[in-house]
Amino acid sequence: xxxxxxxxxxxxxxxxxxxxxxxxxxxxxxxxxxxxxxxxxxxxxxxxxxxxxxxxxxxxxxxxxxxxxxxxxxxxxxxxxxxxxxxxxxxxxxxxxxxxxxxxxxxxxxxxxxxxxxxxxxxxxxxxxxxxxxxxxxxxxxxxxxxxxxxxxxxxxxxxxxxxxxxxxxxxxxxxxxxxxxxxxxxxxxxxxxxxxxxxxxxxxxxxxxxxxxxxxxxxxxxxxxxxxxxxxx
Numbered sequence: 001x002x003x004x005x006x007x008x009x010x011x012x013x014x015x016x017x018x019x020x021x022x023x024x025x026x027x028x029x030x031x032x033x034x035x036x037x038x039x040x041x042x043x044x045x046x047x048x049x050x051x052x053x054x055x056x057x058x059x060x061x062x063x064x065x066x067x068x069x070x071x072x073x074x075x076x077x078x079x080x081x082x083x084x085x086x087x088x089x090x091x092x093x094x095x096x097x098x099x100x101x102x103x104x105x106x107x108x109x110x111x112x113x114x115x116x117x118x119x120x121x122x123x124x125x126x127x128x129x130x131x132x133x134x135x136x137x138x139x140x141x142x143x144x145x146x147x148x149x150x151x152x153x154x155x156x157x158x159x160x161x162x163x164x165x166x167x168x169x170x171x172x173x174x175x176x177x178x179x180x181x182x183x184x185x186x187x188x189x190x191x192x193x194x195x196x197x198x199x200x201x202x203x204x205x206x207x208x209x210x211x212x213x214x215x216x217x218x219x220x221x222x223x224x225x226x227x228x229x230x231x232x233x234x
Contacts, residue, residue: 009117029140035064041069047203
């Protein structure tokens with residue numbers, strides 16, 4: 001049975017996002033949905049000696065109340081230099097930073113040339129999947145025909161992708177109508193983020209929900225050992 005997950009793109013997401021990708025056969029980026037402000041679409045957190053720090057990509061939002069994620073443009077291209085500098089300053093002493101430094105230096109250089117938020121998120125996401133050894137097929141919801149209805153659209157995407165199992169993020173429990181999936185003959189399951197092991201971090205107490213960059217820079221090739229999807233396959 002083919003497994004499918006559908007999520008909006010995030011900027012350098014936390015490890016749980018990549019666990020969902022790794023638990024399915026096809027991951028559909030849901031970027032023709034409305035862009036939401038003050039969300040994970042264009043920002044994420046890293047650890048610093050002063051606590052968590054937001055890295056936010058500035059985007060054009062004035063007067064664009066109903067723009068889709070894949071229509072959202074970058075407002076100022078200086079963001080890439082600023083983010084990379086913040087990462088260098090705060091992770092220079094991380095055990096595996098030097099290993100990944102050339103890769104992410106190149107990514108931020110490429111990202112600085114991109115106009116659309118979705119393109120930036122996709123660039124980082126696909127590269128990080130490669131680093132983690134995640135081989136899931138990644139597509140866009142715009143690759144498929146969309147139907148009306150919040151839950152109906154999700155079920156339709158799964159069917160269009162040839163899936164019989166849908167793995168949803170836990171927050172979607174608030175709006176998904178289970179019966180729609182039952183009627184479509186699709187098994188519905190929700191991701192659980194319980195049971196993550198701690199890993200060594202810089203700067204004080206363990207912080208679980210920062211960007212996956214923290215995990216990579218701190219644990220290197222051992223990063224999958226601290227992720228649920230790889231542990232469940234052992």
